[in-house]
Amino acid sequence: MSDNSFLVLFLGPVRDYLADEDVSEILVNGPSAVYVERNGRLEKTPAVFPNETSLRAAATNIAKSVGRLLDEANPRLDARLPDGSRVHAVIPPLSRVGTVVAIRKFKKDALSIDKLLSFGSVSEDGVKLLRAMVRLHRNLIVSGATSSGKTSVLNVLSSFIPAHERILVLEDASELQLQQEHVLPFETRKADKFGKGEVTIRDLLHSALRLRPDRIVVGEIRGGEALDLLQALNTGHAGSMSTIHANSPLDCLRRLETCALLSGIDIPLAALRAQVASAVQGVVHTARLSDGSRKIVAVSEVLPLENGDYRVSDLIRWRTDRIAPDGAVQGAFELVGRPTFSDAAALAGLDLPC
Numbered sequence: 001m002s003d004n005s006f007l008v009l010f011l012g013p014v015r016d017y018l019a020d021e022d023v024s025e026i027l028v029n030g031p032s033a034v035y036v037e038r039n040g041r042l043e044k045t046p047a048v049f050p051n052e053t054s055l056r057a058a059a060t061n062i063a064k065s066v067g068r069l070l071d072e073a074n075p076r077l078d079a080r081l082p083d084g085s086r087v088h089a090v091i092p093p094l095s096r097v098g099t100v101v102a103i104r105k106f107k108k109d110a111l112s113i114d115k116l117l118s119f120g121s122v123s124e125d126g127v128k129l130l131r132a133m134v135r136l137h138r139n140l141i142v143s144g145a146t147s148s149g150k151t152s153v154l155n156v157l158s159s160f161i162p163a164h165e166r167i168l169v170l171e172d173a174s175e176l177q178l179q180q181e182h183v184l185p186f187e188t189r190k191a192d193k194f195g196k197g198e199v200t201i202r203d204l205l206h207s208a209l210r211l212r213p214d215r216i217v218v219g220e221i222r223g224g225e226a227l228d229l230l231q232a233l234n235t236g237h238a239g240s241m242s243t244i245h246a247n248s249p250l251d252c253l254r255r256l257e258t259c260a261l262l263s264g265i266d267i268p269l270a271a272l273r274a275q276v277a278s279a280v281q282g283v284v285h286t287a288r289l290s291d292g293s294r295k296i297v298a299v300s301e302v303l304p305l306e307n308g309d310y311r312v313s314d315l316i317r318w319r320t321d322r323i324a325p326d327g328a329v330q331g332a333f334e335l336v337g338r339p340t341f342s343d344a345a346a347l348a349g350l351d352l353p354c
């Protein structure tokens with residue numbers, strides 16, 4: 001199902017925004033304040049719900065329709081709807097403004113590399129580097145803040161994987177849309193109301209490693225699965241990729257370390273850092289700039305540890321020159337470093353910008 005008829009049923013007052021292709025998110029802050037994100041920018045809309053009771057009923061019905069509860073005992077809902085949209089809701093008294101709902105609409109057409117180029121999210125040079133890194137089986141992590149475009153970039157990176165490879169995709173909620181023929185998508189499962197039946201990314205990784213993957217794509221690293229993934233990458237699943245919430249390429253490595261520590265497995269810090277630095281070869285950093293545009297602001301290579309510290313070498317970086325009077329961010333992508341894989345790329349017949 002790809003239309004939003006399902007949501008329209010419950011959310012009449014925001015019907016127009018559900019149908020509007022330019023709107024990517026709908027944010028309901030209680031019955032009398034609805035914001036939408038359009039082309040990367042938040043705007044307040046005139047839409048209102050008749051009252052808190054009807055908004056709360058709408059949220060409860062959305063929960064029920066996906067077999068979940070939203071009530072005093074379960075005041076938060078995290079759900080994916082049949083059309084692929086993601087909904088998060090929080091009800092009072094946790095929320096102080098009434099029922100709060102955030103809807104991330106499912107995009108029928110995932111962003112392609114051509115679209116990223118036409119949006120100015122990446123340069124031609126950047127594309128050459130990224131394509132080469134994927135083809136050369138570098139393990140890559142896409143980092144960035146919330147909603148900076150990580151999943152979209154991961155999807156684009158995955159499109160560079162050659163068609164003959166066997167790709168296993170592990171996600172909490174299915175978002176990636178790989179186009180290759182030999183793709184096996186898996187999704188985690190939450191525990192039922194008795195606390196049973198949970199299947200985590202760690203569990204799925206365990207299975208994935210026994211299913212002869214050429215590449216493993218993990219939607220997002222949030223916790224202890226980082227250690228399992230690092231171990232998988234270090235034992236020969238080159239060319240795998242994932243995303244993580246981080247503020248810079250260096251911070252990405254530190255966040256991986258922190259997540260790996262959450263696994264509860266005791267591992268000396270020095271050993272863990274060595275694992276991170278050898279498992280990950282590249283970081284692709286995304287950002288949402290002040291004008292709402294999303295960009296790949298850095299492509300970096302991970303270098304060996306120095307005195308126990310992480311080091312990265314930026315290959316390409318976005319440089320902001322000025323903010324125009326209308327708020328538009330102006331600047332350019334700069335080539336700032338030489339890849340360590342130039343020779344390998346030349347051997348493989350891959351074109352590099354430098």
Ligand SMILES: Nc1ncnc2c1ncn2[C@@H]1O[C@H](COP(=O)(O)OP(=O)(O)OP(=O)(O)O)[C@@H](O)[C@H]1O
Pocket residue numbers: 024025040107111116119121144145146147148149150151152153293294295
């Ligand atoms: N380069 C881009 N240009 C314009 N819009 C984009 C771009 N990249 C992503 N978007 C849009 O921004 C929204 C968020 O993108 P995406 O889900 O990829 O971000 P994310 O960083 O993975 O978010 P989250 O932190 O929630 O996982 C989506 O609606 C997506 O279509």
Ligand SMILES: [Mg+2]
Pocket residue numbers: 150151152220243
């Ligand atoms: Mg994401």
